[in-house]
Amino acid sequence: MSTWIILILIPMVLGIWAQMHVSSVYKKWSQVPSRGRITGAEAADAIMRAAGISDVEVVEVSGHLTDHYDPTNHRLALSSDNYRGTSLAALGVAAHEAGHALQHQAHYAPLKARMALIPVTGFASQILPFVIIGGFFFGMFGLIKVGVAIYLVLTVFQLITLPVEFDASRRAEAQLTNLGILQADEVVGVTQTLRAAGWTYVAAFVATLGNLLYLLMLSRRNN
Template sequence: MPYYYWWDPTYFLVIIGAVICLLASAHVNNTFKKYSKYRSMSGMTGAQAAQRILNAAGIYDVEIRHISGKLTDHYDPRNKTLSLSDSVYGSTSVAAVGVAAHECGHAIQHQKNYAPLTIRGAIVPVANIGSTLAWPLILIGLFISSRSGQALITAGIICFSLAVLFQIVTLPVEFNASRRAVRILGETGILGEQELGYTRKVLGAAALTYVAGAASAILQLLRLILLFGGRRDD
């Protein structure tokens, strides 16, 4: 494998992407920690707020369950389960209620057949395969000094592009879920006006992690294209 692959200047693109992700992660953790100290006036836990939101939306077939971890919350449309983490499920904080409402936003998207969510679900299998095959194809291609090697590298870049596409499609899904969360928290009276402002900050910080992930993936793809897109055999 050419030594320049590991030490070439384009590696700074990877470093930039990693720094962006680290900053976004630190920001969401600090923001969540800050507003976890604010107890919601309603006194509802994340799980109770989620149940009320789902019922208000006419959704009664989604199971709310407790999972371990911090900010590991997610909605799984395959089995209609809404999983809330340790820091959300039983917490009465504004931050916890906001995160729970965000996951309910995904359940509502699923109920209403929200197009970007449907598209993301369709991309998942292809993106998983792409992310798994991308690097093996590229690495094998580097050791083959022929057109076949270039073809494998190109196939690897295309596979990686599918994973990047998934990251990009995820953005509107997450932004929409947060907008739905804030709106329904206000409509149901679960949070007051000032509390909604706090929730917007928490969900805004969380959204930045998805933006950072997409930016990092795009930078990595750009690096692959710069390194190998125009590779020719000697």
């Protein structure tokens, strides 16, 4: 099996599968309402209030699964389906984002490290296409080493993202039951939804690592 297939193609297929899997699982549990009929926005707000967080605004945003926590602006953004929805999937996603707010309050080290890397990864992602085009299409092989450095930064970022996301999911499941938002037998829907979402982060890390190793191999060939 060629190196290209191992380092590039297989991670690409894993990424496609992860996206399809999370869409399928989310669709399944978005059709199962919680018994308490509490909305995602209400659940997120309840979790943060219970932790003494009062300076984070829960807002509704457009798009599908565009949910995120913005630590800089103290905003917890939920897509319409999860902001207004009462399904197990909606509560899981909303609680997960609230979990990030809890991490921020607790000065969770991996989250702080991830936040510190965001400006660097943003710049690296912007120049990466020019580096790849120059290195491969114009034979400027010195740029491949720059590409290696960029992918090293991106790989570290994706690696740090894993504990951040998994810990947020753990906090979400615990708070949903501790606060009585969900009953014990309802947690399975949340668990499956968040585990499926977790695979997308694993796939992103594997893909970035594969690209790093592939470029590293090419840079050594051209030495």
